[in-house]
Amino acid sequence: MIKKTGTAPDEGYLTISNLEKYYGPYHALRDVSLSVRRGEFVCFLGPSGCGKTTLLRAIAGLDPQSSGQIWQDGRDISLLPPARRDFGIVFQSYALFPNLSVIDNVAFGLRNTGVSAKDARTQAQELLAMVGIAEHAQKYPSQLSGGQQQRVAIARALAMSPGLLLLDEPLSALDARVRVRLREELHDLQRRVGVTSIMVTHDQEEALSLADRIVVMNAGRVEQFDTPQRIYSHPANRFVAEFVGDMTLIDGQSDGQDAVRIRQQRLELGQLRKGAPTGATAIGIRPEDLVLTQSGTGPNTVTATVDAVEFSGASAVVRLHAPTLCDIPLRARLSLATLTQLQLAEGISIGAHLLPDALHVFPVHGDAA
Numbered sequence: 001m002i003k004k005t006g007t008a009p010d011e012g013y014l015t016i017s018n019l020e021k022y023y024g025p026y027h028a029l030r031d032v033s034l035s036v037r038r039g040e041f042v043c044f045l046g047p048s049g050c051g052k053t054t055l056l057r058a059i060a061g062l063d064p065q066s067s068g069q070i071w072q073d074g075r076d077i078s079l080l081p082p083a084r085r086d087f088g089i090v091f092q093s094y095a096l097f098p099n100l101s102v103i104d105n106v107a108f109g110l111r112n113t114g115v116s117a118k119d120a121r122t123q124a125q126e127l128l129a130m131v132g133i134a135e136h137a138q139k140y141p142s143q144l145s146g147g148q149q150q151r152v153a154i155a156r157a158l159a160m161s162p163g164l165l166l167l168d169e170p171l172s173a174l175d176a177r178v179r180v181r182l183r184e185e186l187h188d189l190q191r192r193v194g195v196t197s198i199m200v201t202h203d204q205e206e207a208l209s210l211a212d213r214i215v216v217m218n219a220g221r222v223e224q225f226d227t228p229q230r231i232y233s234h235p236a237n238r239f240v241a242e243f244v245g246d247m248t249l250i251d252g253q254s255d256g257q258d259a260v261r262i263r264q265q266r267l268e269l270g271q272l273r274k275g276a277p278t279g280a281t282a283i284g285i286r287p288e289d290l291v292l293t294q295s296g297t298g299p300n301t302v303t304a305t306v307d308a309v310e311f312s313g314a315s316a317v318v319r320l321h322a323p324t325l326c327d328i329p330l331r332a333r334l335s336l337a338t339l340t341q342l343q344l345a346e347g348i349s350i351g352a353h354l355l356p357d358a359l360h361v362f363p364v365h366g367d368a369a
């Protein structure tokens with residue numbers, strides 16, 4: 001009998017409250033609280049060792065938390081063993097049964113719940129069709145490619161119609177092309193099935209393209225939990241700003257109102273950025289928000305020298321430095337058309353305009369405004 005320890009703190013489908021995890025003296029999860037909505041696709045994103053898998057395993061009950069609570073669909077599952085929780089899981093290593101055919105791998109769980117062999121196989125075949133590998137049903141896992149094995153693992157995880165789908169770096173063992181294709185398929189499948197899903201990844205592109213919301217983690221803590229767009233355009237702090245996307249940070253001072261200063265260079269903040277914290281700050285700019293112009297004058301425009309031009313397919317990254325911005329290496333992302341128009345080459349002098357609404361301002365310690 002599970003002890004009820006109160007009511008779910010809010011209406012989330014999965015609510016995690018003040019979770020702590022220690023491995024001996026090592027503090028792996030620090031006061032983690034978050035709430036996932038029904039049908040949502042959430043990614044846990046962060047650097048290696050930040051606690052993503054530890055959090056996922058605690059949700060599954062595979063490696064229970066040291067303290068704190070987990071609620072799923074209104075039920076306190078904090079102390080339940082994995083078998084009494086309602087989830088399907090897909091591991092990085094697929095973990096298929098090597099001695100069972102593909103269809104029997106998927107039908108296995110159903111058979112264990114008393115579904116007849118015929119019905120289990122029919123349902124398994126439907127699931128295999130859904131993940132696009134119906135024609136491989138009779139093969140064994142060793143006869144499949146990595147991408148196909150991962151599809152079987154996903155079908156198997158969905159077989160019991162779980163309330164929650166947990167995915168632990170499911171795509172990381174695949175090569176880049178298969179990975180992108182399977183990512184798109186996973187996105188479509190999740191939307192079609194509508195199952196609440198949580199995926200661990202250290203690949204920001206994967207998280208940005210798949211998730212409804214992303215939990216950015218660092219050293220056992222949640223740094224930000226928000227939509228991909230918000231995380232990219234309004235990173236909560238310096239860690240998130242540097243971890244997600246590309247950003248150059250320069251030390252400066254903020255007047256707490258409408259401008260920041262980097263030594264003698266004054267930079268105006270746009271309407272969206274007003275009310276930045278006062279005092280020592282880090283000023284951040286993303287490469288797509290640095291606009292290069294022939295004229296090197298005007299507000300928020302500095303004179304810079306081009307160090308290098310790097311092509312990356314449809315766009316180019318120009319590396320440059322500006323004496324009034326402390327000669328810190330800057331990056332500007334341009335279309336090839338703009339690059340041609342500006343006739344950029346190493347060593348030339350150019351204007352660099354820092355878009356006022358795209359400047360990020362972070363206090364040197366603590367959170368952003």
Ligand SMILES: Nc1ncnc2c1ncn2[C@@H]1O[C@H](COP(=O)(O)OP(=O)(O)OP(=O)(O)O)[C@@H](O)[C@H]1O
Pocket residue numbers: 023026028046047048049050051052053054055202
């Ligand atoms: N069984 C364990 N015993 C001791 N320490 C552990 C154990 N499992 C994980 N840790 C530690 O807890 C921290 C978080 O590990 P976790 O596997 O959750 O990280 P992660 O964010 O998933 O990293 P990665 O992306 O590298 O898989 C790491 O420092 C790890 O060494």
